[in-house]
Amino acid sequence: MSFFSDSDSQSNLAEYSVSELSGSIKRTIEQAFDQVRVRGEVSGYRGPHSSGHAYFCLKDDRARIDAVIWKGNFSRLRFKPEEGMEVIATGRVTTFPGSSKYQIVIETLEPAGAGALMALLDERRRKLAAEGLFDAERKKPLPFLPKVIGVVTSPTGAVIRDILHRIADRFPVHVVVWPVKVQGEGSGAEVAAAIEGFNALPPGGAVTRPDVLIVARGGGSLEDLWSFNDEIVVRAAAASEIPLISAVGHETDWTLIDHAADRRAPTPTGAAEMAVPVxxxxxxxxxxxxxxxxxxxTRQMENRRQGVRALSRAIPSLDQLLALPRRRFDEAAARLGRGLEMNTVNKRRAFERTAAHLRPDMLLARLAERRQRVAERADRAERVMERRLDRSRAQVAALDVSLRAMPARIAVQTGRLRERLSGLALRAESALAGTLGRRRALLQAQGRMLESLSYRNVLGRGYALVRDEEGHPVKGAAELGPGRAIAIEFADGTVDAVTGGGGAPPRRKPAKPQEGDPPPRQGSLF
Structure with missing residues (x-):
């Protein structure tokens, strides 16, 4: 029994499918919120996805909304989103029918005021300082007198004219300018590329490598100078092998490149003054x-001259220097006569003492003693020679026995070598026969394959090969004209022929198959 009538289930409301309802909601929201500006805090940002898109949320103290930045817009953003950063996003609201969610598709993104920029700047400064990019130990001294100065700045502003004018006034040197944008989208990447490009120049190349770099820009607001706070610019300045002077803004303006540079100048003109002396x-x-x-x-020469004069006065005269040697000479001359006489007397006495020892009996005794020593040494030498001769005879006898036994050993070793050589010869003959057999079988197989692939087998099945006057195969009728000499090669020989005048010969109708005829077979090229 039913408690509801059919009239109760009927209604005047239109019936939608789920897809139709989701599509209608999507169109309504996109038309109502086609262009909106939303202020909120970035939440759940983990960097761009592998596809290049960025997914995160915008939230405040009471609500949150999903956000997405497509890959094309993300690469053009001046400020990249960071976790916890308060931003103002401009875009359109849309829905995702697959999960009944709505989200904002962000087209532009900017920090929510100068306070947010300062907070972002302070956080980035602490991060880079923790990496040691601002340490004083990394900073390099500036060269006293550089030969080439590299300038990274805009080529159309007043900054480059002030730098060139100041350098020309103080000390004219060669200046190389790398033109870049100093404000706006992509300016930070251009400044970093210019610093890296100057460092990449080889010494002695077509473009002279600078001895010092100046990165300069005029004054402006925090947003105008924001390019010089980019992380890529700061890292390029810290990694520069060439000493770098930062001259961004006026004296009261500070950017992160000022901390990473080797020197900071208050103005671009001040940078030129730091780079070269007057x-x-x-x-x-x-x-x-x-x-x-x-x-x-002059004073040194005068002092030396006075010293020489004082020394010259202290030197004694020649008579004073020679007085003592002259006296010693006179005394020695006076004692020379008596000394010669005494020396003669002493020599005579020594001669007499020596002559007293030279008696004939003493000389004969010494001769007898020397003869005995010579005889003893001759006996000793004779005994030594006999012992050496005995040892030599023993060695000769041993060698004789060894030489007599050598032919037998040589014969035994020769037999062993002959047996080994015979075995090796047999193995070589067997290996050569096996190799020749394998090569012969391979050659026969390749010959059979070559014969099976030969065009002459095709000619044997009723086909013919047409060649022109030069003997080249003809591949089509278009290659031959009337009156051309050709050669037609069949399986059993070649026939010479001349081409006709032109029209195609009438086609002959195929004969009807008769009863008893074998069924037609498919031909084969092989």
Whole structure:
């Protein structure tokens, strides 16, 4: 029994499918919120997806909304989203029918005011400082007198003119300018590429490698100078092998590149003054040093001259120097006569003592002693020679026995070598026969394959090969004209022929198959 009538289930409301209802909601929301600006805090941002799109949420203290930045818009954003950053997003609201969710598709993104920019700047400064990019130990001294100066700035602004004018006034040197954008989208990447490009120049190349770099820009607001706070610019400045001077903004303006640079200049003009000294001051200093050097040399020569005079007065005269040697010479001359006489007497006495020992009996005793020593040494030498001869005879006998036994050993070893050589010969003959057999079988198989692929087998099945006058195969009728000499090759020989005048021969109707005829077979090229 039913408690509801049919009239109760009927209604005046239109009936929609789920897809139709979702599509209608999507169109309604997109038309109502085609272009909106939403302020909120970035939440759940983990960087761009592998596809290049970025997915996150915008939230405040009471609600949240899903957000997406497509890959094309993400690459053009001036400010990239960061977790916890308060931003103002501009885009359109749409729905995702597959899960009944709505989201905002962001087209542009900007920080929510200067306070957010300062907070982002402070966070980035702490991050880079923690990596050691701002340490004083990394900073390089500037060269005293650079030969080439590289300038990274806009080529159309007043900054480059001020730098060139100041360098020309102080000390004219060669200046290489790398033109870049100093404000707007992509300016940070251009400045970083310019710094890296100057460092990549080889010494002695077509473009001279600078000795010092100046990154310069005029004053402006925090947003105008934001390109020089980009992480890519700061890392390029810290990694520069060439000493770098930062001259961004006025004296009160600070950017992150100022911390990473080797020196910070208050203005672009100040950077030019840091890069080169004043030539006139150097000339004056050189002149002053030259005058001081001349005066010092003069005073030194005078002091040395006075010292030589004082030394010359302290040197004694020649008579004073020779007085003592002359006296010693006179005393020695006076004692020379008596000394010669005494020396003669002493020599005579020594001769007499020696002559007293030279008696004939003593000489005969010494001769007898020497003869005995010679005889003893001759006996010793004879005994030594006999022992050496005995040892030599023993060695000769041993060698004789060894030589007599050698032919037998040689014969045994020769037999072993002959047996080994015979075995090797047999193995070589067997290996050669096996190799020749394998090569012969392979050659026969390849010959059979070549014969099966030969066009002459095709000619044997009723086909013919047409060649022109030069013996080249003819592949189509279009290659031959009337009156051309050709050769037709059949399986059993070749026939010469001449082409006719032109029209195709009438086609002959195929004969009807008769009873008893074998069924037609498909031909084969092989």
């Amino acid at each position: 030539k006139a001051d150097l000339d004056a200093a050189i002149a002053s040093l030259a005058a001081r050097l001349g005066g010092a040399m």
